[in-house]
Amino acid sequence: MNDGSLTTLLAQYRSGLEAQMVLLRRLQIASTKQHEAAVAQDFELLHRAADERDGLMTGLVTIENQIREARAMLKKRRKEAQALPGYREAVELHSEALKLSQAILKTDDEATAALQQAELVRREAAKAVEQGETTLSAYRRVMTGPGGAKLVDRHG
Numbered sequence: 001m002n003d004g005s006l007t008t009l010l011a012q013y014r015s016g017l018e019a020q021m022v023l024l025r026r027l028q029i030a031s032t033k034q035h036e037a038a039v040a041q042d043f044e045l046l047h048r049a050a051d052e053r054d055g056l057m058t059g060l061v062t063i064e065n066q067i068r069e070a071r072a073m074l075k076k077r078r079k080e081a082q083a084l085p086g087y088r089e090a091v092e093l094h095s096e097a098l099k100l101s102q103a104i105l106k107t108d109d110e111a112t113a114a115l116q117q118a119e120l121v122r123r124e125a126a127k128a129v130e131q132g133e134t135t136l137s138a139y140r141r142v143m144t145g146p147g148g149a150k151l152v153d154r155h156g
Helices: 003-040 043-076 078-082 087-144
Strands: none
Touching: 003 043, 003 078, 003 087, 043 078
């Protein structure tokens, strides 16, 4: 592979990274929507954001598959590639993509924690309802008494 081919490969890799960054920024927005939906327990919004994310992730995987070989070749010929114009920008884009991915994962972790907290609250509420029903049932038994006895009978 000559310098011209390596330059072309670097340009393709940079284009792929730029496309990934666009999708990652959109993914970050969808991740934030999911986090907000999880906190608000808005499950409809949560599902819409998840559907949006699925499409974005498909795009990211497609791009990653397209640039994987270019990245491997550039890594293999790093010394030569470093001398090419645009190499530093490609490295910076790669680093920025990693940072953005980490930020998205952090937001996802927070959304997961919010959903787990919501599940705990839901379970506690269900438990309280069950206890309330048990207490009400016991109260009803006390009020009606055994064998249909009445607190006040008709004669008295």
